[in-house]
Amino acid sequence: MSRLSRPRRRAFAGLLAAALYCLSTGVTAAQIWKLGMGDKSTKYQPFKDPAGRFELEYPAKDWKLLPSGGSSLAVFARNDGPTLFIDHVRLTEALTAVEVAGMPAVELSTLKEQQPKGRDFKSDMVDSKAGKGVLIRYSRDSATGTGPETVVQYSIAVGLELFRLNGVMPDKQVAKYEPVIAYMIQSFKAPAAASSSKH
């Protein structure tokens, strides 16, 4: 077996990293969703909102519940960077089916406005335990200067509540934490979930 020279090994590693990067950024939101469904390697623990507005599962090891404020109901973070924010908006009226169908376009356009430096936006309508929601994946540069990061946003309306779950992870940890974020999102439930099925 011939040994590769050092420059050639570096070139091969570069090509592999590029291929993996392209693979990671080129997947659809739905494929991300499937990643979460297949994550069996992590042990999760349930979390119930003290106010009873929602519940989910988060990794039992190395993840903490941070103090929340403003529109955030809860913030889950790991020491080395991955974070999940749960935001909440009170709807003026319950959504109709047409409005639920219109969510992806609005959420995407709104997100693009809010993240003018965001890129590679991809959106899909996916089902969770709480009901049908919009999953948007995009990349941006970290505001703290830690480099590029990937953001996964899941928006779901339950009754008169609109929840937005934002998972943020450094690009270099996407492969490791994206399935975890996806699992946490998929485990999200709201008490009025039964009503959302009508949509």
Added chain:
Amino acid sequence: MPRLVVFRGDAVESEIRLTGSPVRLGRHARNDVVLDDSLNGVSRFHAEIRPEGNSYVIVDLNSRNGVWINGRKIKDKATLSLGVPATVGAFELALEDDASGTFDGRPAYPKTIVSSAAVSDTVRPARAPAPARQGPAFSPQTRQILIWSGAAAAVVLICLVTFFVVRGRSRQAQVAVVEPPVAAPVAPIETPPPAPPEDPNKALNEQDLTAAREQMAAKDYAGAVRDHLQPILERDPENAAALELKKQAEETIALETASKVAVKKAPPKPDTPAETETPGIARKAGESYAEYTARVRQVQQNMAEGKTALEKQEFPAALAHFRLVDRDAPKFQGVDALIADTVAKQQKAVDVAIDSGQQNETAGKILEARRWYDVALQRDPASTVAREKRAAVILKMNANAEALYGQATYAQKSGNAARAAELFKQVIDNTMPGDEFREKAMKQMEAQKR
């Protein structure tokens, strides 16, 4: 010798012997026998008694009341007979034989004055009975009364005649004046005429009614009202016949006036043309000339309007006009070929519009595509292709509009008002007036502005 005895009533007034000389009698003092009559029945020189042959005659000296013998007025003169008295005014003169009296051959009184005021109470001597008078025997006094009564009646009669003559003339003068009716002055009548047996106006009214009817029959309604009916109504405002005739006349006058106005307003009619036919439009059997000319006008108008519509590419209207022309005047001015040409142009125009619509649809310009399909349908409302294409585009537009509208309301409900407004505007921009979601979006926009 005979003597003349003058009686007044049954009393002898005087006697005079007749000597053969004429004896004049009268009221005047120069007479031989003065007959003083306060009633003026005796003229100043009334009569004269003259001898004529063996008798005496009495001559009337053109007296006013004359001399009467046996109830008859004498003419010029008459013979006095014994015992037959002659009447002069209120006196009677009797010729008597002197043998029976005191006649002494000369006049007893050269002049005798007989006064009615000094009537003697001497009893009238017996006279030979006067022969029976023929006819009514009136005393002179009675005759005087009768004469004066007759005169008074004549005066009254003259007054009545004058009254009616003057009244009649004044009425005629009133009729001659058109307006205003001024009453002609009526001569004052001192003596009121006797009450007529019936209303004198009735006859006048009847005359005027007859005349008015004749004038109305001659169609002189205004004249009938002016000359006859109006005078009647002035005399008798409630005369039913006059009122009815006046109403009829006035209605007829109003109708005539209205028809004259209508005639004046109507455009001047050309002289009646000769019954000529327009080339290309044959007159149908049994069709009157008026009907024919009306049809010709309609055909020409339809042809002109059809050509105008064709120039504007309003093919349905053009075809409708041309087909009417073809119906009313087949092949008039080659209308059948014109119809075929119009149909071809219409089809070509429809095809162009449908092609344009499809190109826009392919380019995602749904609204533009729909507009082109609308144009195609305007050019041919019966075009099935255009109709189906348009329906499909409308469905697509509605679906898009509904999705946009859903996004807008989602943004609105989730508190993103700016995005909602932007989306509502997109709904409006991508729909057409009357579309369901356009109307909804407009209402939401108005609500947001409020």
